[in-house]
Amino acid sequence: MRKTFKTSGVCTQAIEIEVEDEIVKDVRFLGGCHGNTQGISKLVTGMKVSDVIARLEGITCGNRSTSCPDQLAKALKAF
Numbered sequence: 001m002r003k004t005f006k007t008s009g010v011c012t013q014a015i016e017i018e019v020e021d022e023i024v025k026d027v028r029f030l031g032g033c034h035g036n037t038q039g040i041s042k043l044v045t046g047m048k049v050s051d052v053i054a055r056l057e058g059i060t061c062g063n064r065s066t067s068c069p070d071q072l073a074k075a076l077k078a079f
Helices: 034-044 049-056 068-078
Strands: 002-006 014-020 023-030
Touching: 002 068, 014 068, 023 034, 023 049, 023 068, 034 049, 034 068, 049 068
Parallel strands: none
Antiparallel strands: 002 014, 014 023
16 A cells, blocks of 8 residues: 655655555655655665654654654554
8 A cells, every 4th residue: 555644844745655564665755855765765665664663753853853754653653
């Protein structure tokens, strides 16, 4: 199943996610720091959804209360 999650509080405008049998198959960030978001995508592809959430939830960026990794965790929780 593929869904698009609209982000909040970060440079990335949205995250497209594909999950199959509780495994992250593909992640694409729309906007944001291209190198960082590519790295996050490659690192989480193949991981269990629950493991990605556990690792990324609560990460902040500068003085913001969220980050692109945190927004990915929120998106996966809403999946």
